[in-house]
Amino acid sequence: MMEKSQLCAALTTIVPEAVTVEGKQFAELTVAPQNLRSVIGRLKEDPGLSFDILVCLTGMDYGTDLGVVYHLRSYALNHMAVVKTRISDRENPAIDSICSIYPGAEFHEREVYDLLGIKFNDHPDLRRLFLDSTWGYPLRKDYKDDVNIVLK
Amino acid sequence: MEVKEKKVGLENEEYIINMGPQHPSTHGVLRLVVALKGEIVQRVEPHLGYIHRGIEKMCENLTYQQIIHLTDRMDYLSAHINNEAVCLTVEKALEIEVPERVKYIRTIMSELTRIQSHQLFWATFGMDLGGLTCFFYGLRDREKVLDIFEESCGGRMIVSYNTPGGLMNDIHPNFQNRVKEFLKYFRGVIHEYDDLLTGNVIFQERSKGMGVMTKEEAIAWGLTGPTGRASGFSCDIRKHYPYSAYDRVTFREILFDEGDVFHRYLARMEEMRESMNIIDQLIDNIPEGPYTAKMKPVIKLPEGEYFQSVETARGELGVYIVSDGNKNPFRVKFRSPNFVNLAPLNLMARGSKIADLVAIGGSLDLIIPDIDR
Numbered sequence: 001m002m003e004k005s006q007l008c009a010a011l012t013t014i015v016p017e018a019v020t021v022e023g024k025q026f027a028e029l030t031v032a033p034q035n036l037r038s039v040i041g042r043l044k045e046d047p048g049l050s051f052d053i054l055v056c057l058t059g060m061d062y063g064t065d066l067g068v069v070y071h072l073r074s075y076a077l078n079h080m081a082v083v084k085t086r087i088s089d090r091e092n093p094a095i096d097s098i099c100s101i102y103p104g105a106e107f108h109e110r111e112v113y114d115l116l117g118i119k120f121n122d123h124p125d126l127r128r129l130f131l132d133s134t135w136g137y138p139l140r141k142d143y144k145d146d147v148n149i150v151l152k
Numbered sequence: 153m154e155v156k157e158k159k160v161g162l163e164n165e166e167y168i169i170n171m172g173p174q175h176p177s178t179h180g181v182l183r184l185v186v187a188l189k190g191e192i193v194q195r196v197e198p199h200l201g202y203i204h205r206g207i208e209k210m211c212e213n214l215t216y217q218q219i220i221h222l223t224d225r226m227d228y229l230s231a232h233i234n235n236e237a238v239c240l241t242v243e244k245a246l247e248i249e250v251p252e253r254v255k256y257i258r259t260i261m262s263e264l265t266r267i268q269s270h271q272l273f274w275a276t277f278g279m280d281l282g283g284l285t286c287f288f289y290g291l292r293d294r295e296k297v298l299d300i301f302e303e304s305c306g307g308r309m310i311v312s313y314n315t316p317g318g319l320m321n322d323i324h325p326n327f328q329n330r331v332k333e334f335l336k337y338f339r340g341v342i343h344e345y346d347d348l349l350t351g352n353v354i355f356q357e358r359s360k361g362m363g364v365m366t367k368e369e370a371i372a373w374g375l376t377g378p379t380g381r382a383s384g385f386s387c388d389i390r391k392h393y394p395y396s397a398y399d400r401v402t403f404r405e406i407l408f409d410e411g412d413v414f415h416r417y418l419a420r421m422e423e424m425r426e427s428m429n430i431i432d433q434l435i436d437n438i439p440e441g442p443y444t445a446k447m448k449p450v451i452k453l454p455e456g457e458y459f460q461s462v463e464t465a466r467g468e469l470g471v472y473i474v475s476d477g478n479k480n481p482f483r484v485k486f487r488s489p490n491f492v493n494l495a496p497l498n499l500m501a502r503g504s505k506i507a508d509l510v511a512i513g514g515s516l517d518l519i520i521p522d523i524d525r
Contacts (some may be wrong), residue, residue: 023457024456024457024458025244025457025458025459026459052371052372053371053374053387054374055374055461055468055470055487056459056470056472056485056487058472058483058485060474060483061483069472071459071470071472071487075386075387075392078392082459102372102374103372103373103495103496104372104373104374104375104492104495104496106495107491107492107494107495108492111491115208115209129200129201130200130201130204130524131201131204132201138206138209139208139209139483
């Protein structure tokens with residue numbers, strides 16, 4: 001098992017286009033949306049990192065930007081990393097799908113599309129997962145809920 | 153009069169049937185759209201959202217103590233472990249060390265939760281495959297665990313016993329005796345489970361070689377829990393990232409290579425036995441002390457993000473909390489095990505018979521509220 005600082009150093013050499021910082025818990029990489037798929041692909045394929053598990057894929061609304069957060073893990077080398085990306089276009093947000101790298105991302109990405117309206121390019125079957133088309137995107141911070149009462 | 157020749161035989165045409173949302177074998181409101189050719193499944197497409205309550209959205213308007221009660225309603229059979237996941241995340245963020253007593257009690261309760269969840273799995277899985285007897289046997293034994301919960305937690309199923317910093321209240325004075333009594337009882341009757349199902353030829357015929365997931369597929373799809381471990385994927389969070397008192401006990405991670413329905417079932421059977429071993433090691437050594445750490449009435453997490461995984465009865469539950477320093481979280485994400493385990497259902501069921509789809513779905517032990525959240 002690598003120490004977090006060692007892992008960060010390794011990440012910086014292998015994916016230099018990402019900004020790697022040592023977070024409180026994990027190594028955190030910030031990636032531009034256009035580099036996302038190539039960065040995650042290399043994180044998985046590189047034998048020194050071998051992030052072969054996509055633990056969690058989270059859609060975020062930071063208020064101004066939208067974003068997607070990927071938690072990756074390697075059981076073989078026993079380490080974790082977080083990849084973050086931000087999209088500034090709120091009207092028509094789109095990002096590359098990582099289904100070709102992790103097939104398990106398919107449902108996760110549909111969920112994010114459903115609840116935050118982020119489109120995933122090259123997703124095999126991008127439809128809404130839980131809600132029907134009459135809904136807005138409820139996890140967005142500017143979502144107005146006229147029907148239900150949200151406790152404040 | 154000319155009689156038109158009736159066209160019989162749609163064997164070569166594909167047709168679509170809806171299984172659910174109200175189908176007894178889906179154990180909840182899961183709708184599977186199944187494309188069939190004759191009896192053979194061509195495609196399965198889960199349609200979700202029938203019990204989507206927007207728990208993640210609700211969390212954004214609730215305090216951390218209140219969130220605990222929502223997590224019960226996700227995977228209701230692992231209620232205690234879900235509570236623990238949020239508590240551990242909050243404690244990690246606040247850098248609070250909970251008392252030893254709490255760690256021990258949480259671990260024992262978690263393992264009891266796992267046992268009763270697998271008992272219900274066994275009961276309903278047998279029923280899915282046509283053996284109604286299993287249901288009565290399984291629920292008979294599960295009641296005994298629920299009685300233990302009721303005595304200490306007040307609730308039987310959705311217990312909400314954990315709270316950030318510790319427990320709601322101390323265990324009942326009877327707790328240790330009741331648990332030991334239960335273990336003694338359950339060790340005596342667990343062979344009935346094997347007699348009824350495991351060794352049953354009809355059951356084995358229906359489950360062996362069905363819905364196979366290889367280790368590579370399990371890793372690629374991120375399957376966890378007994379479903380992943382039956383494929384030989386070592387993914388037990390209790391082993392890899394021990395929390396609470398799991399670093400103090402020795403136990404075996406149940407791994408099989410076959411990855412079929414039968415071995416997913418077997419993994420759960422073995423896990424029940426391992427859970428009993430874990431409880432054995434802890435039940436007599438619960439340290440004295442307070443049952444909760446000193447906490448402020450209003451919990452505000454420092455700005456930042458926190459992630460914690462726990463092993464529920466179905467796999468890895470990850471809690472990801474982003475805090476902006478307020479008493480409500482900025483964003484909460486639950487990485488629920490059932491959601492991930494359901495995704496490759498199409499891959500597993502393709503090419504099998506429609507009746508086997510019930511077996512495959514049953515072996516994933518799906519809890520629908522955990523998928524929809």
